[in-house]
Amino acid sequence: MSQANHLHFSARRQHLISLMQAQGGGVAIIPTARELVRNNDNTFPFRHDSYFYYLSGFTEPDAVIVLVATADEQAEILFCRQKDVEREIWDGFRYGPEAAQTEFGFDAAYAIDDIHQKMPELLADTHKLFYSTAVEPHLDTQVQQWLQEVRAKSRAGIGVPTTTVDVRHLIDEMRLYKDSIEIATMQRAASISGAAHARAMRTATPGQFEYELEAELLHEFRRQGAQSPAYGAIVAAGANACVLHYQSNQAQIHDGDLVLIDAGCEFDSYAADITRTFPVNGKFSPAQKTLYDIVLASQYAALACAKPGARYMDGHHAAVRVLTQGMLDTGLLDKNLVGSVDDAIASLAYRQFYMHGTGHWIGLDVHDVGLYRDIHNIAENKPYRHLQEGMVITIEPGIYVRPAKNVPEEFWHIGIRIEDDILITSDGHHNLSRDTPKTVAEIEAEMRRAT
Numbered sequence: 001m002s003q004a005n006h007l008h009f010s011a012r013r014q015h016l017i018s019l020m021q022a023q024g025g026g027v028a029i030i031p032t033a034r035e036l037v038r039n040n041d042n043t044f045p046f047r048h049d050s051y052f053y054y055l056s057g058f059t060e061p062d063a064v065i066v067l068v069a070t071a072d073e074q075a076e077i078l079f080c081r082q083k084d085v086e087r088e089i090w091d092g093f094r095y096g097p098e099a100a101q102t103e104f105g106f107d108a109a110y111a112i113d114d115i116h117q118k119m120p121e122l123l124a125d126t127h128k129l130f131y132s133t134a135v136e137p138h139l140d141t142q143v144q145q146w147l148q149e150v151r152a153k154s155r156a157g158i159g160v161p162t163t164t165v166d167v168r169h170l171i172d173e174m175r176l177y178k179d180s181i182e183i184a185t186m187q188r189a190a191s192i193s194g195a196a197h198a199r200a201m202r203t204a205t206p207g208q209f210e211y212e213l214e215a216e217l218l219h220e221f222r223r224q225g226a227q228s229p230a231y232g233a234i235v236a237a238g239a240n241a242c243v244l245h246y247q248s249n250q251a252q253i254h255d256g257d258l259v260l261i262d263a264g265c266e267f268d269s270y271a272a273d274i275t276r277t278f279p280v281n282g283k284f285s286p287a288q289k290t291l292y293d294i295v296l297a298s299q300y301a302a303l304a305c306a307k308p309g310a311r312y313m314d315g316h317h318a319a320v321r322v323l324t325q326g327m328l329d330t331g332l333l334d335k336n337l338v339g340s341v342d343d344a345i346a347s348l349a350y351r352q353f354y355m356h357g358t359g360h361w362i363g364l365d366v367h368d369v370g371l372y373r374d375i376h377n378i379a380e381n382k383p384y385r386h387l388q389e390g391m392v393i394t395i396e397p398g399i400y401v402r403p404a405k406n407v408p409e410e411f412w413h414i415g416i417r418i419e420d421d422i423l424i425t426s427d428g429h430h431n432l433s434r435d436t437p438k439t440v441a442e443i444e445a446e447m448r449r450a451t
Ligand code: GLY
Pocket: 231, 262, 273, 360, 366, 396, 419
């Protein structure tokens, strides 16, 4: 780990400590994820917990961060796996507490096996426990045991925490605003993912199978150093594009099909989430182009709302208006049945062809953390929060046409989504995935390029 990175992680721990102190102080417990057994001695690929990583940069399993923030004491403590030369022959390098303490900038580090002895000591005479219950049942049980041990000493005058605060809630608000290192990492994730989309466009040919394009995506991710996909890639040809969470990626792609690809890599723990839709034969049909340009116009309308001060939901409303107008113009929605654009929005008639939201926060997790609404403002019906500099959102409108009576047949089975990753800046936004071919002309030009 570079010195600069380490300082970023320490600064986040210090920030969390100051938030804890503002609430009267206490002890925070933040575990990483658990390794999951797939079968026998075979585990799923390990992915550290995002909260834990955000505060440490440490990627080994079996680790817990403990932050002590009382009036007269402050400490950043890491529990991690002991050095073990024998295990390292099988599983590879592990830091061990001594090296981890220095490398990751903690005040102290101990072997994870010592946590049962240390935690009752650390929790003694603590005002508040900053811990997220009901996330890791296994750890909940341990925390209860530690608290019982402290409580057992109450006759000796030892105090036990009387309040538990959901520490994730505090970290959520921190994670919502990306710092410069996070933005640089997310830019890299988006650039690699965009290159993967362009590669899929260039290699696509009628007769291929969806998984062949998925292989091109994965090839580009790994070739450029991304550690994994950020989520299961959707490669959906023809009618499969109308299945919103399609992931089997097994079907053959026929001449004349559109291919919807929703794929992004995870680079240094940060996600990209990009969708592009293109004709496998390299040329949009008139019907495909008509709907494509409506979705694109709706995305531009939502992008115009991606700026500080706009409410989170403004982009969705703007996109829905353009999409609904397009549905009326093309006859997807029958004016005689649904009325004006306002009527069709009010009655939710547009949901026949656009049934999902227009985006989400993105960061360490593809659907990242942070509140979307002011849940405490009941009087105003929990209004959506304002966008602010440093937030990163996706903008991903679409149209999905399933065959139905009254729906012009030329549009049947067309599914289109266009998704970009958008950083809110002081004066508007910056599109992290801007290099991914997007307009009809850009996509057709990319597809003409030889690989
Ligand atoms: N790939 C998941 C999403 O677009 O939200």
